[in-house]
Amino acid sequence: MSTATGAACSRSASPTVLRLAAQGASDGEIAATPGVSETTVKTHVGNLLAERGARDRVHAVIVAYECGLAGSSAARGWPGPGRAGPGRTPGR
Template structure:
């Protein structure tokens, strides 16, 4: 079972998401929270696999809660919720360690799929809306030359791993990367795993953030 904490300051939204997830045979909602402090406390008490967390929360906002949970309970994956198509908080939450985000008008099937994805340690980059938003965040935060530490990490990658990182940052799936590089999907998975391990990243979404910030890829690159 995937154990989930749902955190949203709107009771009806919180209850609705909880009902949808509890109806799934492989998902259990173990607690709900009405603000960021309650969310952090619920994670500490229940140690869920996934925290479904609203970006805008009272007492402690979603960004602050995400930072604390990712730092104190790295085994819990954070999936952010937002009502806005473009929200700087979401980008900052990804940098803080969140594994992805969903719009609050998400379809129930996509909600459950998103929870399963991040619970498996993957990033929520698959839906086209997420690709679009990540791209826009990157464009609004143009990459500089990168920090020396980032350059040193990039130097650990092989040429093929650097190319894999660039393609991941463009939002390509493993199958699309395999076609681009003319290799098998298994080989791509190996390259992606090596990239994450060498760069010390949690998942693909953080590879995207790293790639833009380190200057390994530039906004709008196709």
């Protein structure tokens, strides 16, 4: 596995979307954020893949961990699949 370069970590396209995806959020769950449509999330994910040189969503998650955008120190704002959080009911 390669280490993320500074360039891959410093890209501007939505680090929040990358962080939430790395925590396991689906496009629909990320889109539950007020004012963000699922189409917008899909666009951000596509931009993230291109800007970070990631082959697929899994590779983008690896980059997120290597850049410190995901993991225990970055776990803010989304509690994970099936867990209650702001505006969420467990199991939904």
